Amino acid sequence: MATTYLSPQQLKNFAQKVEGVAKKFPDEVVRILHSFSRDWDGDPAIYFKILFTDEALRRRPLTELTNGVRNALIKDLALYDSEYSLYIPYFNFRTVSEQEQLKDPQWQ
């Protein structure tokens, strides 16, 4: 089953923009993973996994961090107003130390 209707070039552009958003938060974000898939209802979806530094959470409230990165992704990738709006964006957040504890392969 196809997980995306986007062309290879569109996928490449998308990945570059995601990387660009991560670079906007050099002290807070380690990396942003993304994958195109279907959600539990079968609707097209983009899953973002945002890995924060531990230091970021010590310095700023969680809600400020999550809203900042989430809003930057929505705006810079035009998630609601472009070809990507076909996909429902979902966001997950984790810190480096949480990932070290969980050793979750989906976040590597």
Place this chain on the structure above:
Amino acid sequence: MAIAEDLLALAGRLAKPVTGEPEQASFRRSISTAYYALFHLLVQDAVQIWSSSTSAQLALERRFEHRVMKDVSLAVAQGSWKGWTTPTIPIPAELRSVAWALVNLQRARHQADYDNAELWGYSDVQAVVVDTHDAFDNWAKIRTHAAANEYLLSLLIGSKRD
């Protein structure tokens, strides 16, 4: 709205399991509980008009379907939703925020309840609880707005047909 607020408080407690409690199980229950907190907040507001009959309210509450609520909320969040009023009522930013919260909480709740391969970290669960609190606050600001009333109707019967 006591049950909705009680569920939200419970979600917050479950998001911070004490030493010795099963962390992943607590996290999963927290996420699921947070979703149902928002679910009941909206559903209970929607059935207020039948406040003189508890039976009617209960019957109506059971008619709400998660899938319909997701579709309507997605349309509201993305700006494609049409209410019943002409000309269309502008959608307040707070309502869009509530709608997004419902879509994302429903996804998180589904993964927490049914996907045992999914692991949850402390920050992720805290973010879910914080988002739910924000949704409650936003709803309190706009719950008497005309668009909010039409949103509640759409949650029950689906989006308006063209």
